[in-house]
Amino acid sequence: MQAVERSAIEMCVQMIDRLAHRSIPRLLDVFQYAERYLLVWEPFECTLHEALALSCHIAESEVAQILWPVLKCLQFLRGQSRELASLTVRDILFTEEGEIKIAGIENSRQIDQVDPFRIDAMASTFNALRSIIDKIMQKKKGSKFTWSQEMQRFKSALAKSNSARCLDNLLSHALFGQVTEERSLKLLIELVNETIFHEVQVRREGTLARARPLAKLATPFTT
Numbered sequence: 312m313q314a315v316e317r318s319a320i321e322m323c324v325q326m327i328d329r330l331a332h333r334s335i336p337r338l339l340d341v342f343q344y345a346e347r348y349l350l351v352w353e354p355f356e357c358t359l360h361e362a363l364a365l366s367c368h369i370a371e372s373e374v375a376q377i378l379w380p381v382l383k384c385l386q387f388l389r390g391q392s393r394e395l396a397s398l399t400v401r402d403i404l405f406t407e408e409g410e411i412k413i414a415g416i417e418n419s420r421q422i423d424q425v426d427p428f429r430i431d432a433m434a435s436t437f438n439a440l441r442s443i444i445d446k447i448m449q450k451k452k453g454s455k456f457t458w459s460q461e462m463q464r465f466k467s468a469l470a471k472s473n474s475a476r477c478l479d480n481l482l483s484h485a486l487f488g489q490v491t492e493e494r495s496l497k498l499l500i501e502l503v504n505e506t507i508f509h510e511v512q513v514r515r516e517g518t519l520a521r522a523r524p525l526a527k528l529a530t531p532f533t534t
Contacts, residue, residue, distance in 0.1 A: 335412065336412045357405050375487055376496055380411040393421055396420055398413070405503070464484070
């Protein structure tokens with residue numbers, strides 16, 4: 312929740328609405344409290360950061376299913392002359408339905424409209440994506456598991472990517488030959504949730520005192 316001008320929030324909401332995409336979370340509502348605004352997004356189950364922090368096994372096919380919507384999102388933003396301000400494992404979200412969403416669209420920035428394919432147009436984004444893949448591959452370091460040639464070649468191709476034009480080549484890579492638009496990550500998400508969340512049984516005696524509101528309720532923001 313940030314203290315910003317109402318006009319800035321209105322422009323931000325309009326920008327988010329223009330950038331509607333299946334890999335970008337939907338903005339459900341905006342609430343105002345004093346001079347602060349809270350953006351309410353569609354719910355998600357967990358992040359890639361949480362999945363990697365656990366002992367869950369992530370198959371190579373699932374890695375491809377994770378990377379595909381990320382690249383599609385970046386390709387869409389490129390077409391809108393925008394790029395993400397940052398991209399980390401905490402920004403890759405898993406929904407209950409098994410879809411991948413990319414957080415941070417509200418902080419996306421405009422790129423050079425004259426030449427969006429210039430060498431440094433997406434350098435920081437590609438560096439961030441390489442860091443994410445390194446974290447995924449590091450998860451299995453030391454085990455007897457060996458990544459396929461397709462995965463190794465994709466990592467090499469990503470290392471050579473230096474402009475937005477490279478996105479098309481990455482999306483046509485053989486690694487994504489078996490990727491479908493189906494929500495095939497649902498089993499992985501259920502496994503992560505079972506590992507993270509545990510039901511706690513609490514014996515209650517009597518009744519709990521009803522809490523009073525600490526502050527005035529936030530009012531919905533409308534444009």
